[in-house]
Ligand SMILES: *[C@@H]1O[C@H](CO)[C@@H](O)[C@H](O)[C@H]1NC(C)=O
Protein backbone atom coordinates (compact mmCIF):
# COMPACT_ATOMS: atom_id res chain seq x y z
CA UNK A 1 0.00 0.00 0.00
CA UNK A 2 1.39 3.35 -0.98
CA UNK A 3 0.75 5.97 1.68
CA UNK A 4 2.66 8.80 0.03
CA UNK A 5 1.10 11.37 -2.27
CA UNK A 6 4.08 12.44 -4.35
CA UNK A 7 5.36 9.64 -6.54
CA UNK A 8 8.02 9.50 -9.29
CA UNK A 9 6.88 10.81 -12.67
CA UNK A 10 6.96 8.02 -15.24
CA UNK A 11 8.02 10.01 -18.33
CA UNK A 12 10.67 11.91 -16.46
CA UNK A 13 13.23 13.85 -18.46
CA UNK A 14 15.34 16.33 -16.48
CA UNK A 15 16.41 18.19 -19.63
CA UNK A 16 12.81 18.84 -20.58
CA UNK A 17 11.84 19.91 -17.08
CA UNK A 18 14.78 22.29 -16.96
CA UNK A 19 13.71 23.93 -20.21
CA UNK A 20 10.13 24.30 -18.99
CA UNK A 21 11.20 25.71 -15.61
CA UNK A 22 13.65 28.08 -17.21
CA UNK A 23 11.02 29.60 -19.44
CA UNK A 24 8.45 29.74 -16.60
CA UNK A 25 10.95 31.62 -14.43
CA UNK A 26 12.03 33.95 -17.20
CA UNK A 27 8.58 34.57 -18.64
CA UNK A 28 7.19 38.02 -18.10
CA UNK A 29 5.39 37.87 -14.77
CA UNK A 30 6.72 34.39 -13.88
CA UNK A 31 4.49 31.39 -14.49
CA UNK A 32 3.97 29.98 -10.99
CA UNK A 33 1.40 27.43 -12.17
CA UNK A 34 4.00 25.77 -14.38
CA UNK A 35 6.57 25.76 -11.57
CA UNK A 36 4.02 24.22 -9.20
CA UNK A 37 2.95 21.59 -11.72
CA UNK A 38 6.51 20.36 -12.11
CA UNK A 39 7.53 20.47 -8.45
CA UNK A 40 4.53 18.54 -7.10
CA UNK A 41 4.57 15.91 -9.83
CA UNK A 42 8.21 14.93 -9.43
CA UNK A 43 9.73 12.88 -6.62
CA UNK A 44 12.47 14.38 -4.49
CA UNK A 45 15.03 12.26 -6.31
CA UNK A 46 13.82 13.59 -9.66
CA UNK A 47 13.98 17.17 -8.37
CA UNK A 48 17.62 16.60 -7.45
CA UNK A 49 18.30 15.60 -11.08
CA UNK A 50 16.51 18.69 -12.38
CA UNK A 51 18.66 20.85 -10.09
CA UNK A 52 21.83 19.33 -11.49
CA UNK A 53 20.77 19.77 -15.13
CA UNK A 54 19.52 23.31 -14.48
CA UNK A 55 22.84 24.31 -12.99
CA UNK A 56 24.95 22.68 -15.69
CA UNK A 57 22.94 24.21 -18.53
CA UNK A 58 22.25 27.70 -17.17
CA UNK A 59 25.33 28.23 -15.00
CA UNK A 60 23.24 29.19 -11.99
CA UNK A 61 21.41 27.19 -9.39
CA UNK A 62 17.69 26.57 -9.66
CA UNK A 63 17.38 27.78 -6.06
CA UNK A 64 18.97 31.12 -6.88
CA UNK A 65 16.73 31.55 -9.92
CA UNK A 66 13.59 30.76 -7.91
CA UNK A 67 14.65 33.01 -5.03
CA UNK A 68 14.88 35.89 -7.44
CA UNK A 69 11.57 35.12 -9.12
CA UNK A 70 9.34 34.13 -6.19
CA UNK A 71 8.41 35.44 -2.77
CA UNK A 72 6.81 34.68 0.59
CA UNK A 73 5.41 31.31 1.66
CA UNK A 74 5.31 30.13 -1.95
CA UNK A 75 9.04 30.75 -2.34
CA UNK A 76 9.74 28.94 0.96
CA UNK A 77 7.84 25.83 -0.02
CA UNK A 78 9.39 25.67 -3.51
CA UNK A 79 12.87 25.92 -2.02
CA UNK A 80 11.93 23.29 0.59
CA UNK A 81 10.83 20.87 -2.12
CA UNK A 82 14.21 21.25 -3.81
CA UNK A 83 16.16 20.20 -0.72
CA UNK A 84 16.93 16.56 0.02
CA UNK A 85 15.01 15.30 3.06
CA UNK A 86 18.14 15.53 5.24
CA UNK A 87 18.89 19.06 4.02
CA UNK A 88 15.31 20.06 4.68
CA UNK A 89 15.38 18.73 8.24
CA UNK A 90 18.80 20.25 8.95
CA UNK A 91 17.41 23.56 7.69
CA UNK A 92 14.39 23.20 10.00
CA UNK A 93 16.75 22.65 12.94
CA UNK A 94 18.71 25.71 11.97
CA UNK A 95 15.58 27.87 11.72
CA UNK A 96 14.27 26.50 15.02
CA UNK A 97 17.47 27.26 16.93
CA UNK A 98 18.96 30.28 15.21
CA UNK A 99 18.13 33.82 16.21
CA UNK A 100 15.65 34.86 18.85
CA UNK A 101 13.93 32.08 20.75
CA UNK A 102 13.81 28.37 20.05
CA UNK A 103 10.98 26.48 18.39
CA UNK A 104 10.92 23.44 20.66
CA UNK A 105 7.99 21.79 18.86
CA UNK A 106 9.98 21.52 15.63
CA UNK A 107 12.94 19.85 17.33
CA UNK A 108 10.73 17.22 18.94
CA UNK A 109 8.56 16.68 15.85
CA UNK A 110 11.58 15.86 13.71
CA UNK A 111 13.50 13.74 16.21
CA UNK A 112 10.45 11.76 17.28
CA UNK A 113 9.40 10.83 13.75
CA UNK A 114 12.60 10.20 11.77
CA UNK A 115 14.46 6.89 11.56
CA UNK A 116 17.90 6.39 13.11
CA UNK A 117 19.48 6.53 9.67
CA UNK A 118 17.66 9.77 8.86
CA UNK A 119 18.77 11.35 12.15
CA UNK A 120 22.40 10.44 11.43
CA UNK A 121 22.09 12.03 7.97
CA UNK A 122 20.53 15.19 9.40
CA UNK A 123 23.44 15.48 11.84
CA UNK A 124 26.04 15.13 9.12
CA UNK A 125 24.29 17.59 6.77
CA UNK A 126 23.85 20.05 9.64
CA UNK A 127 27.56 19.84 10.44
CA UNK A 128 28.53 20.30 6.78
CA UNK A 129 26.18 23.26 6.18
CA UNK A 130 26.42 25.14 9.46
CA UNK A 131 29.88 24.09 10.73
CA UNK A 132 28.50 23.12 14.11
CA UNK A 133 27.52 19.90 15.83
CA UNK A 134 23.78 19.69 16.25
CA UNK A 135 24.36 18.36 19.78
CA UNK A 136 26.26 21.53 20.72
CA UNK A 137 23.53 23.74 19.29
CA UNK A 138 20.88 21.81 21.27
CA UNK A 139 22.97 22.13 24.44
CA UNK A 140 23.32 25.86 24.06
CA UNK A 141 19.70 26.56 23.02
CA UNK A 142 17.74 24.31 25.39
CA UNK A 143 18.06 23.36 29.04
CA UNK A 144 17.48 20.76 31.75
CA UNK A 145 15.62 17.53 31.16
CA UNK A 146 14.46 18.74 27.76
CA UNK A 147 18.09 18.90 26.59
CA UNK A 148 18.65 15.38 27.94
CA UNK A 149 15.67 14.05 25.99
CA UNK A 150 16.78 15.71 22.74
CA UNK A 151 20.34 14.45 23.11
CA UNK A 152 19.02 10.94 23.80
CA UNK A 153 17.03 11.09 20.54
CA UNK A 154 20.03 12.50 18.65
CA UNK A 155 22.00 9.36 19.58
CA UNK A 156 19.77 7.64 17.04
CA UNK A 157 19.68 4.31 18.80
CA UNK A 158 15.97 3.72 18.96
CA UNK A 159 15.10 0.06 18.51
CA UNK A 160 13.62 -0.26 15.01
CA UNK A 161 12.48 -3.87 15.00
CA UNK A 162 8.76 -4.46 14.59
CA UNK A 163 8.70 -7.39 17.00
CA UNK A 164 6.86 -6.59 20.21
CA UNK A 165 8.11 -8.03 23.50
CA UNK A 166 5.05 -8.16 25.75
CA UNK A 167 7.00 -9.01 28.90
CA UNK A 168 9.26 -6.01 28.33
CA UNK A 169 6.22 -3.80 27.73
CA UNK A 170 4.79 -4.90 31.08
CA UNK A 171 8.12 -4.31 32.83
CA UNK A 172 8.48 -0.85 31.21
CA UNK A 173 4.92 0.06 32.17
CA UNK A 174 5.71 -0.81 35.79
CA UNK A 175 8.99 1.12 35.64
CA UNK A 176 7.16 4.18 34.29
CA UNK A 177 4.50 3.89 36.96
CA UNK A 178 7.14 3.61 39.70
CA UNK A 179 9.14 6.50 38.21
CA UNK A 180 6.13 8.79 38.06
CA UNK A 181 2.75 8.37 39.62
CA UNK A 182 3.85 5.97 42.36
CA UNK A 183 6.43 8.20 44.01
CA UNK A 184 6.88 11.68 45.25
CA UNK A 185 8.67 13.63 42.57
CA UNK A 186 9.48 12.14 39.18
CA UNK A 187 12.42 10.13 37.92
CA UNK A 188 12.53 11.81 34.51
CA UNK A 189 15.53 9.79 33.38
CA UNK A 190 13.51 6.58 33.46
CA UNK A 191 10.92 8.19 31.18
CA UNK A 192 13.55 9.53 28.81
CA UNK A 193 15.35 6.17 28.66
CA UNK A 194 12.28 4.16 27.79
CA UNK A 195 10.53 6.67 25.53
CA UNK A 196 13.63 7.42 23.42
CA UNK A 197 14.98 3.88 23.02
CA UNK A 198 12.01 1.58 22.39
CA UNK A 199 10.42 1.07 18.98
CA UNK A 200 7.05 2.63 18.12
CA UNK A 201 5.16 -0.70 18.22
CA UNK A 202 6.89 -1.61 21.49
CA UNK A 203 5.85 1.70 23.03
CA UNK A 204 2.27 1.22 21.85
CA UNK A 205 2.21 -2.09 23.73
CA UNK A 206 3.73 -0.40 26.79
CA UNK A 207 0.94 2.20 26.75
CA UNK A 208 -1.62 -0.63 26.67
CA UNK A 209 0.11 -2.39 29.56
CA UNK A 210 0.18 0.87 31.46
CA UNK A 211 -3.57 0.49 31.82
CA UNK A 212 -2.96 -2.63 33.91
CA UNK A 213 -0.86 -0.76 36.47
CA UNK A 214 -2.57 2.62 36.61
CA UNK A 215 -6.04 4.04 36.24
CA UNK A 216 -4.57 6.89 34.19
CA UNK A 217 -3.52 6.81 30.55
CA UNK A 218 0.17 7.51 30.03
CA UNK A 219 -0.20 10.97 28.43
CA UNK A 220 -2.40 11.94 31.40
CA UNK A 221 0.22 10.62 33.83
CA UNK A 222 2.91 12.65 32.04
CA UNK A 223 0.73 15.75 32.28
CA UNK A 224 0.34 15.27 36.02
CA UNK A 225 4.01 14.56 36.66
CA UNK A 226 5.88 16.97 34.39
CA UNK A 227 5.67 20.48 33.11
CA UNK A 228 7.10 22.74 30.44
CA UNK A 229 9.17 21.62 27.45
CA UNK A 230 9.93 18.16 28.81
CA UNK A 231 6.23 17.48 29.37
CA UNK A 232 5.34 18.47 25.79
CA UNK A 233 8.34 16.57 24.44
CA UNK A 234 7.50 13.27 26.12
CA UNK A 235 3.80 13.58 25.30
CA UNK A 236 4.70 14.19 21.65
CA UNK A 237 6.92 11.09 21.65
CA UNK A 238 4.04 9.05 23.08
CA UNK A 239 1.57 10.43 20.53
CA UNK A 240 3.82 9.91 17.55
CA UNK A 241 4.74 6.38 18.64
CA UNK A 242 1.06 5.59 19.07
CA UNK A 243 -0.02 6.92 15.65
CA UNK A 244 2.41 8.97 13.58
CA UNK A 245 -0.08 10.13 10.90
CA UNK A 246 -2.54 11.23 13.61
CA UNK A 247 0.28 13.12 15.33
CA UNK A 248 0.95 15.05 12.11
CA UNK A 249 -2.76 15.61 11.50
CA UNK A 250 -2.95 17.27 14.90
CA UNK A 251 0.10 19.40 14.08
CA UNK A 252 -1.59 20.64 10.92
CA UNK A 253 -4.86 21.30 12.69
CA UNK A 254 -3.09 23.36 15.34
CA UNK A 255 -1.38 25.34 12.59
CA UNK A 256 -4.80 26.35 11.20
CA UNK A 257 -6.32 27.15 14.57
CA UNK A 258 -6.19 30.48 16.29
CA UNK A 259 -5.32 33.75 14.72
CA UNK A 260 -3.50 33.41 11.44
CA UNK A 261 -2.26 30.21 9.88
CA UNK A 262 1.22 29.07 10.84
CA UNK A 263 2.42 28.53 7.29
CA UNK A 264 5.88 27.35 8.32
CA UNK A 265 4.37 24.36 10.13
CA UNK A 266 2.05 23.52 7.23
CA UNK A 267 4.95 23.71 4.78
CA UNK A 268 7.17 21.61 7.03
CA UNK A 269 4.67 18.79 7.45
CA UNK A 270 3.56 18.64 3.80
CA UNK A 271 7.07 18.80 2.37
CA UNK A 272 8.56 16.27 4.77
CA UNK A 273 5.67 13.76 4.66
CA UNK A 274 4.73 14.03 0.96
CA UNK A 275 6.62 10.85 0.07
CA UNK A 276 6.14 9.13 3.43
CA UNK A 277 2.63 9.04 4.87
CA UNK A 278 0.71 12.08 3.61
CA UNK A 279 -2.16 9.92 2.42
CA UNK A 280 -2.58 8.41 5.89
CA UNK A 281 -2.32 11.88 7.45
CA UNK A 282 -5.19 13.01 5.20
CA UNK A 283 -7.29 10.02 6.30
CA UNK A 284 -6.62 10.69 9.98
CA UNK A 285 -7.35 14.38 9.48
CA UNK A 286 -10.77 13.69 8.07
CA UNK A 287 -11.54 11.18 10.83
CA UNK A 288 -10.33 13.46 13.63
CA UNK A 289 -11.72 16.82 12.53
CA UNK A 290 -14.63 16.02 10.21
CA UNK A 291 -13.23 18.38 7.60
CA UNK A 292 -10.81 17.19 4.94
CA UNK A 293 -7.27 18.51 4.96
CA UNK A 294 -7.93 19.72 1.42
CA UNK A 295 -10.95 21.79 2.47
CA UNK A 296 -9.16 23.18 5.49
CA UNK A 297 -6.17 24.23 3.38
CA UNK A 298 -8.47 25.89 0.85
CA UNK A 299 -10.25 27.73 3.68
CA UNK A 300 -7.10 28.96 5.42
CA UNK A 301 -4.60 29.71 2.64
CA UNK A 302 -4.62 31.48 -0.69
CA UNK A 303 -2.92 32.13 -4.00
CA UNK A 304 0.00 30.15 -5.36
CA UNK A 305 0.79 28.87 -1.88
CA UNK A 306 -2.64 27.30 -1.65
CA UNK A 307 -2.30 25.79 -5.13
CA UNK A 308 1.01 24.10 -4.38
CA UNK A 309 -0.29 22.67 -1.08
CA UNK A 310 -3.31 21.24 -2.86
CA UNK A 311 -0.97 19.95 -5.58
CA UNK A 312 1.03 18.04 -2.96
CA UNK A 313 -2.19 16.50 -1.61
CA UNK A 314 -2.99 15.43 -5.17
CA UNK A 315 -6.63 16.43 -4.67
CA UNK A 316 -6.79 19.19 -7.28
C1 LIG B 1 11.27 15.92 -24.23
O1 LIG B 1 11.18 16.97 -25.17
C2 LIG B 1 11.31 16.52 -26.50
C3 LIG B 1 11.37 17.75 -27.38
O2 LIG B 1 10.41 18.69 -27.02
C4 LIG B 1 10.16 15.59 -26.82
O3 LIG B 1 10.26 15.13 -28.13
C5 LIG B 1 10.19 14.43 -25.85
O4 LIG B 1 9.06 13.60 -26.06
C6 LIG B 1 10.19 14.91 -24.43
N1 LIG B 1 10.43 13.77 -23.57
C7 LIG B 1 9.64 13.51 -22.52
C8 LIG B 1 10.02 12.30 -21.74
O5 LIG B 1 8.70 14.20 -22.19
Ligand SMILES: *[C@@H]1O[C@H](CO)[C@@H](O)[C@H](O)[C@H]1NC(C)=O
Nearest residue numbers: 011012013014015016017019
Ligand atom coordinates in the same frame (compact mmCIF):
# COMPACT_ATOMS: atom_id res chain seq x y z
C1 LIG C 1 15.32 14.06 -22.79
O1 LIG C 1 14.85 14.92 -23.80
C2 LIG C 1 15.89 15.45 -24.61
C3 LIG C 1 15.26 16.44 -25.55
O2 LIG C 1 14.71 17.50 -24.81
C4 LIG C 1 16.57 14.29 -25.36
O3 LIG C 1 17.66 14.81 -26.11
C5 LIG C 1 17.11 13.30 -24.35
O4 LIG C 1 17.62 12.18 -25.01
C6 LIG C 1 16.00 12.87 -23.41
N1 LIG C 1 16.57 12.03 -22.40
C7 LIG C 1 16.04 10.88 -22.05
C8 LIG C 1 16.72 10.14 -20.96
O5 LIG C 1 15.01 10.46 -22.57
